[in-house]
Amino acid sequence: MRRRSFLNIASTGALSALALAQSVSAQMGGMPRGGMGAMMGRLPPFRSGLPTGLPLPHLGTLANQSAVLGDFEGTLVASPYNASLVSDRTTELWGYNGQYPGPVIELREGQRVAITFANRLDLESTIHWHGLAVPADQDGSPMDPVDPHTDRLYTFEVPIGSAGTYWYHPHAHETNTLQVGHGLAAPLIVRSSDDPLQGLSERTLMVTSLGLDSNAQVITGSTSMSGMGAMMMPGMSELLVNGRRLPVHTVTPGATERWRIINATADRYLRLSLDGHYFAVVGTDGGLLDQPLPGLSEWLLAPAQRVEIVVSMNTRRSTRYALRDLGYGGAMNGGSDIELMTVQTSGAVALAPVELPRILRPIVALGPATVQQQVALSGAGMGMTGAFLINGKRFDMDRVDLETVVGRVELWEIVNASFMDHPIHIHGTQFQLVGRTVRGVPIAAALPGWFDTVNVPAGETVTIKTQQMLPGKRMFHCHLLPHEDAGMMAVLDVRAAAS
Numbered sequence: 001m002r003r004r005s006f007l008n009i010a011s012t013g014a015l016s017a018l019a020l021a022q023s024v025s026a027q028m029g030g031m032p033r034g035g036m037g038a039m040m041g042r043l044p045p046f047r048s049g050l051p052t053g054l055p056l057p058h059l060g061t062l063a064n065q066s067a068v069l070g071d072f073e074g075t076l077v078a079s080p081y082n083a084s085l086v087s088d089r090t091t092e093l094w095g096y097n098g099q100y101p102g103p104v105i106e107l108r109e110g111q112r113v114a115i116t117f118a119n120r121l122d123l124e125s126t127i128h129w130h131g132l133a134v135p136a137d138q139d140g141s142p143m144d145p146v147d148p149h150t151d152r153l154y155t156f157e158v159p160i161g162s163a164g165t166y167w168y169h170p171h172a173h174e175t176n177t178l179q180v181g182h183g184l185a186a187p188l189i190v191r192s193s194d195d196p197l198q199g200l201s202e203r204t205l206m207v208t209s210l211g212l213d214s215n216a217q218v219i220t221g222s223t224s225m226s227g228m229g230a231m232m233m234p235g236m237s238e239l240l241v242n243g244r245r246l247p248v249h250t251v252t253p254g255a256t257e258r259w260r261i262i263n264a265t266a267d268r269y270l271r272l273s274l275d276g277h278y279f280a281v282v283g284t285d286g287g288l289l290d291q292p293l294p295g296l297s298e299w300l301l302a303p304a305q306r307v308e309i310v311v312s313m314n315t316r317r318s319t320r321y322a323l324r325d326l327g328y329g330g331a332m333n334g335g336s337d338i339e340l341m342t343v344q345t346s347g348a349v350a351l352a353p354v355e356l357p358r359i360l361r362p363i364v365a366l367g368p369a370t371v372q373q374q375v376a377l378s379g380a381g382m383g384m385t386g387a388f389l390i391n392g393k394r395f396d397m398d399r400v401d402l403e404t405v406v407g408r409v410e411l412w413e414i415v416n417a418s419f420m421d422h423p424i425h426i427h428g429t430q431f432q433l434v435g436r437t438v439r440g441v442p443i444a445a446a447l448p449g450w451f452d453t454v455n456v457p458a459g460e461t462v463t464i465k466t467q468q469m470l471p472g473k474r475m476f477h478c479h480l481l482p483h484e485d486a487g488m489m490a491v492l493d494v495r496a497a498a499s
């Protein structure tokens with residue numbers, strides 16, 4: 001199959017921007033492919049009976065209960081609750097504070113945070129602060145479970161320089177497809193005092209996948225069929241934005257908006273595109289890029305990744321545009337084109353476009369790597385057996401798979417020998433992209449920005465530069481949750497630096 005250009009670049013005239021965007025295209029591995037998805041036939045879009053066309057909701061924020069000025073204190077209760085999603089039916093969801101998605105946690109750089117987690121589920125759970133560099137014992141890893149019907153306190157300080165879009169979700173042993181699939185996930189936003197995009201109108205768009213059976217009860221890829229889950233889920237779930245199927249976001253014509261988009265699905269790649277619009281990417285997993293990347297028509301957002309985009313709406317009044325997932329075959333997810341949200345311009349007088357600053361913030365490149373590590377991803381057989389492995393092994397939390405030292409810069413070569421893409425997430429840090437190797441040909445793909453999750457396309461090698469600044473044991477794993485549950489996870493032991 002011939003590759004075609006992933007990103008259509010508007011005529012910005014800037015050759016360097018074009019070259020950079022092409023390297024982004026290369027880095028994201030984002031070409032639609034036939035592959036297994038095509039071989040297995042495209043599944044018709046799943047229809048759950050969820051209503052469409054309702055207004056895009058603003059997500060509620062978690063109340064700050066701290067009596068100390070500047071600190072953040074909050075409570076998250078995870079429990080089952082009944083929701084009315086489909087007419088004449090009640091659906092049991094599992095939620096944080098009875099919300100789907102859960103409440104947004106709004107934090108500031110440097111803030112001291114104390115969050116009580118009340119686990120009112122009948123199974124063990126944790127809260128993982130996805131992408132934030134918090135101490136290993138506060139990271140909500142499966143080594144640190146919170147028993148059913150018990151509480152625990154998470155405390156950490158929000159790192160300086162971490163302003164960006166994150167999310168929180170359970171990270172229990174082997175039950176994450178089940179827990180996230182029932183609704184346990186929510187945004188976490190970190191703000192800085194000197195945000196160069198502060199004046200822009202802003203929306204957080206949390207994309208989740210929800211599967212409902214004919215009785216409006218949640219279906220997920222269960223642990224027992226976790227190997228199959230990644231293939232079966234997409235045909236059985238719908239994509240929601242802020243908890244709603246195909247909501248309507250009404251905007252003033254010409255308005256310039258900043259969207260923080262979170263892929264909180266269990267296993268869906270999102271090839272995002274907005275009909276009739278180009279957009280600028282301004283941020284990735286770990287916050288703003290060094291400069292905006294304008295003129296993009298699509299962006300591949302792997303499971304667990306976030307992207308911040310700025311889009312200036314068309315000046316035509318009373319016109320509808322679809323925010324779409326164009327479909328991506330790399331993880332056998334069928335590759336259908338699905339509308340996620342309707343953007344509707346109002347009848348108001350058009351606003352003048354806002355010009356973006358040329359520089360967003362400095363991104364300091366990690367220094368030269370002194371150690372190289374190999375991470376091999378494989379799937380046994382054709383994946384039907386449920387064996388998804390890292391360096392040939394299934395996850396064992398009592399084993400250490402890789403070792404590093406606090407502060408050491410390492411080059412990780414993540415080799416995907418399997419037949420499908422895997423989005424690899426490393427806990428405890430943000431890393432930088434170096435390049436990828438396609439059929440033996442290395443392609444430089446430096447993008448001045450920070451990531452905690454990178455897509456590693458089938459048959460390719462992705463090279464990253466990474467550094468851990470806090471000691472302790474950290475997970476790294478595939479963020480297709482059925483793969484993670486099936487054991488595609490490993491332990492990185494970060495040793496304190498020798499004095």
Ligand SMILES: [Cu+2]
Pocket residue numbers: 388421422423478479480483484488
């Ligand atoms: Cu995977």
